Amino acid sequence: MRRHHRENCSSARTAPMHKEVTASRRAIPSVTKVLDSLGKIDLARPLIVDRVRRELSRIRASGKIPEFRSIVDLVRISLEELRASRLQPVINGTGIVIHTNVGRAPLASAAVHALSEVGSAYSNLEYDLMTGGRGHRGAYIETALALLCGAESATVVNNCAAALVLIVQHFTRTKPEVVISRGELVQIGGEFRIGEILEATGVKLREVGATNKTALADYSRAIGPQTGIILKVHRSNFFMSGFVESPSSTAIARLARKKRVPFAEDLGSGAIVATEQFGIPEHEPTPVEALEDGADLVCFSGDKLFGGPQAGIIAGKKRFIAALKREPLFRALRCDKLILTALQSTVDFHLTDSTSEIPAIAFLRISKDELRARAAAILARLRGLPLQIAIGRGTVKVGGGTLPRSVMSSITIDIFPESCSVQDFASTLRQSVPPVIGYVANERFKLDLRTIFPQQDDAVVDAIRTACAATH
Numbered sequence: 001m002r003r004h005h006r007e008n009c010s011s012a013r014t015a016p017m018h019k020e021v022t023a024s025r026r027a028i029p030s031v032t033k034v035l036d037s038l039g040k041i042d043l044a045r046p047l048i049v050d051r052v053r054r055e056l057s058r059i060r061a062s063g064k065i066p067e068f069r070s071i072v073d074l075v076r077i078s079l080e081e082l083r084a085s086r087l088q089p090v091i092n093g094t095g096i097v098i099h100t101n102v103g104r105a106p107l108a109s110a111a112v113h114a115l116s117e118v119g120s121a122y123s124n125l126e127y128d129l130m131t132g133g134r135g136h137r138g139a140y141i142e143t144a145l146a147l148l149c150g151a152e153s154a155t156v157v158n159n160c161a162a163a164l165v166l167i168v169q170h171f172t173r174t175k176p177e178v179v180i181s182r183g184e185l186v187q188i189g190g191e192f193r194i195g196e197i198l199e200a201t202g203v204k205l206r207e208v209g210a211t212n213k214t215a216l217a218d219y220s221r222a223i224g225p226q227t228g229i230i231l232k233v234h235r236s237n238f239f240m241s242g243f244v245e246s247p248s249s250t251a252i253a254r255l256a257r258k259k260r261v262p263f264a265e266d267l268g269s270g271a272i273v274a275t276e277q278f279g280i281p282e283h284e285p286t287p288v289e290a291l292e293d294g295a296d297l298v299c300f301s302g303d304k305l306f307g308g309p310q311a312g313i314i315a316g317k318k319r320f321i322a323a324l325k326r327e328p329l330f331r332a333l334r335c336d337k338l339i340l341t342a343l344q345s346t347v348d349f350h351l352t353d354s355t356s357e358i359p360a361i362a363f364l365r366i367s368k369d370e371l372r373a374r375a376a377a378i379l380a381r382l383r384g385l386p387l388q389i390a391i392g393r394g395t396v397k398v399g400g401g402t403l404p405r406s407v408m409s410s411i412t413i414d415i416f417p418e419s420c421s422v423q424d425f426a427s428t429l430r431q432s433v434p435p436v437i438g439y440v441a442n443e444r445f446k447l448d449l450r451t452i453f454p455q456q457d458d459a460v461v462d463a464i465r466t467a468c469a470a471t472h
Helices: 002-026 031-038 045-062 068-084 109-119 139-149 160-171 194-199 216-222 249-259 287-292 318-325 328-333 337-351 359-365 368-381 422-430 454-471
Strands: 096-098 153-157 177-181 204-208 227-233 263-268 297-301 312-316 387-399 402-417 439-441 444-448
Touching (some): 031 068, 109 337, 139 153, 139 312, 153 160, 153 318, 153 328, 153 337, 160 194, 160 263, 160 297, 160 318, 160 328, 177 194, 177 216, 194 204, 204 216, 216 249, 249 263, 263 287, 287 312, 368 402, 402 422, 402 454, 422 439, 422 454
Parallel strands (some): 096 387, 177 204, 177 227, 227 263, 263 297
Antiparallel strands (some): 297 312, 387 402, 439 444
16 A cells, blocks of 8 residues: 555656646647748758757757747758858958968859860760770870979879878888978968878878978988988968078978988969069969979969869879879879869960969959959949948958968958948848958958959949848
8 A cells, every 4th residue: 555655646746747848848849830930941951851850859958948939030040050051152352362261262264164064064084085995084184284384294183282191101101201391390271280181191200400490401310211201391371580591492302312312392372473473572482493493293282373273283203293193092082074174274374374364363463443443433333321431451462371471452342331330231241142251450341352353343232232221
């Protein structure tokens, strides 16, 4: 009896709690009900359903159930965040030409046209049209790149870090040490460090010199029977001044030949034309110069000052390039038909001295008078809106870890909205179609026209008008 009584008491105590939990769970709306309330969303339905289920599961786990309207709003915000993460074109008014966050170098229109033609049909990617047999992937682009770089041979992988890994892995297969200056163990985008990338291949770094001073004798002392390669990394995303010293590439190359050790140089930026022609006093070394100075191999990015798609370009001695292409890793790092197509168009512009067709280079050559005329035309179309607007001055950076000491003067559209904060105005413009991205300085929202295509001026005007209407 006592046991039965205790069981009844226990049931009596737990029943209300069970009813409360059940009632609470019943308050969570069904997936279908939320979907019906969302209306039209510009996303694939499976993604929408998945996001609804995730949000409802999160609410269930929290134990706090908002009102139905609030639940729908939470789901809608989550879906907007997902939609905004889709790759899409944006208007870059930041004044950074090679902006990694917005896709680095825009492609030339001819490259985009070639992508459309090759991507929408079959191609001769590995088919020899002369013999009717199997062809060599990238035959044209490798020939063109070798000529452009003044090299015996060239090849391409999917980015510059991959090029560096391929080079290092090949030359350290039997001799595991890489000699590199401490002052060149740079950190690149995404918090990746050159040293860590190299060590991931299993090599041993022989760091020489100090952060600010490395002498040729430091390299000489470090070279030994286990030295596989000497590596020089161009300090493209920072500079040092004051009590600093580093040997020239020519001196390192001479030492490498004497010691019979391969010497490779990572140039990073991929400058082909002299950067001084942009009115920039700082010089960015080119592949031609590095190879003339004695490097056995150079590597650089395709989507920075080269102005093409993401790629890691390697140029240098024919026997070394051939050896790299025999590496099993090369198969994993090779480029697809779309990258090779866009790169092919870009290389052709360099070879024919038509670099004005390459947007990244064209942006650096635009005169301030042209920018000022565009700014005046934009201002004339925005009169009468609830904002203070003026033509301002800006400073452009090349970006992409390139020419860190150099800036160019530019022209900006400076906006101070009267009906909302500058930050809210910037946020509203980022929700435009296409999104308009600028920056805030001196309590003004600024759009730098040097990094905005002239054909985008109409979209900028429309976006500003819409933003004023939304915040008024």
